Each structure stands twice: as C-alpha cells, then as structure tokens.
Amino acid sequence: MPATDELSRVFSALADPTRRDILTRLSHGPISVGELAAPYPISRPAVSQHLGVLESAGLVERTVDAQWRQCSICEEGLDDASAWIAERKAEWNERFDLLEERIREKRRQGEAR
Template sequence: MTTKDTLSLVFAALADPTRRNILTRLSQRPATVGEVAEPFEISAPAISQHIKVLEQAGLIERTANAQWRTLTIRTEPLDEASAWVEKHRYEWNQRFDELEEHLKTMTTKEEQ
C-alpha cells in the first residue's frame, strides 16, 4: 500500500469521534475489546466495526493471549500523518506569508 493510501485510511479512521475516543483510551494502556466498548452506548457490532477500521488503518493491533483479545495502539501511522500535516502546514504558512506580503504591496500602491 502506498503512503497516500495509508494516509487516506488513517485520516478516514480519525474522522470518527468514536474511533478517536477508542485511540485515546488505548493510549493509556492496552485493553480488551470489552473494556474498550464499556463506555460507549453503541452495539457490540458497531464497536467491532470501529475496531476493524482502526486495524485496517494500522492504528491498533489485536493480540491473543489464551481466551483474551487485547487491543494495543500503534503510533507509527499517527507519526506519518503528523509528519504529512507538518510538512503541508509549513507550505501553507509560506503561501499565506507570501499572500500577506502581496496584499501589503497592493495596498501601498493604492495609497500612493
């Protein structure tokens, strides 16, 4: 999968508040699916679907230990998304700075 495709999956996964809350929960410590589902007032199949989306984006991994299935956050995809945002933020800020300078120049010319 290309970086762009991976980023698309990550940003799509992060677009949902329930999934962001699941990641926040897992950032504190690994948890079972039941523990992750506990605070949400949605069905077990809905939680499973959210977990599946997070897994497909590479944001969490599921490990089996006897009968327990533990979910753990993976930060590498978040690091990649953060790097993408920072790179583009720098470019966007540069463009805004250039636009600001251009507008100042135009205003100065109009005043003369």
Template sequence: MVAKDTLSLIFAALADPTRRNILTTLSQRAATVGEVAEQFEISAPAISQHLKVLERAGLIERTTNAQWRTLTIRTEPLDEASVWVDQHRRQWNQRFDALEEHLKTMTKKEEQ
C-alpha cells in the same frame, strides 16, 4: 470509491469521534475488546466495526492470549499523518506569508 492508501485510511479512521475515543483509551493502556466496548453505549457489532477500521489503518493491534483479545495502540501511523500535516502546514504558511506581502505591496501602491 474506497481509498486504500495508508494516509487515507488513517485520516478516515481518525474522522470518527468514537474511534478517536478508543485511541485515547488505548493511549493510556492496553485493553481488552470488552473493556473498550463497555465505555460506549453502542452495540457490540458497532464497536467491532470501529475496531476493524482502526486495525485496517494500522492504528491498533489485536493480540490473543487464551480467550482474551487485547488491543494496543500503534503510533507509527499517527507519526506518518503528523509528518504529512507538518509538511503541508509549512507550505500553507509560506503561501499565507506570500499573500500578506502581496497585500502590503498592493496597499502601498494604492496609498501613493
């Protein structure tokens, strides 16, 4: 089953180290497909697949100017993922705090 919701596409795209490296490159400056590809020792079709995944997730944008295809990073999807992580981090921390309090209560009862 292939996920199609935005967050699933974003996290799936970020799951691969090559795609994360591509995003790191593009966070420094826009680059052509060729400039991105020359950083990796993988085939052109493999790079193309990685770029399609990033594009589908909305993490990059391709523009064409004459024969040049320029890639730029889009940070909005990363913001969306960050909001989701922060929301859940707060919930997890609250649960850990509640567990810690419960364990303290149990320890006090055992000591009595």
C-alpha cells in the same frame, strides 16, 4: 468507495468520532476489548468493527492472551498522516506569508500616491 492507500485509510478511520475516542482511550495504555466496548451505547460487534477499521489503518493492534483480547495503539500508524499534515501546513504558511507581503506592498504603494 473504500480507501485503498495507507494515508486514505488512516484519514477515513479518523473521520469517525467513536474511533477517535477509542484511540484517545488507548493512548493511556492497552485495554481489553470488553473494557473498551463498555462505555459505548453500541453493540460489542459494532465496537469490534470500529477496531477492525482502526487495525486495517495500522492505528491499533489486537492481541490474544489466553481468553483475553487486548487492544493497543500503534503510534507509528499516525506518522504518515502527521508528515502529510506538516507538509501542507508549511505550504499554507508560506502562501499566507507571501499574501501578507503582497498586501503590505499594496498598502505601501497606496500610501505613496
């Protein structure tokens, strides 16, 4: 089932190692589609499909300048995913802190006996 909400599309796009590598390469600046496709052992249409997934997730933007197609990263596309991860991390850290405190209490109670 295809991802329908924005956050699911971002995580789905990031699930593929080729797409993550494309984003890493684009983080250094815009690249033409041809240059982007060159190092991959897959066809140019396959790279274009990967770019389509990244574009629909709001992570990449493709522009046309004369006969050149440039790709660039859309950094704001990761904002919602980063915020979601930060919220989960804060919740998990709070739970681990509570667990650690309970373990300490149990140890103190065991030593008092």
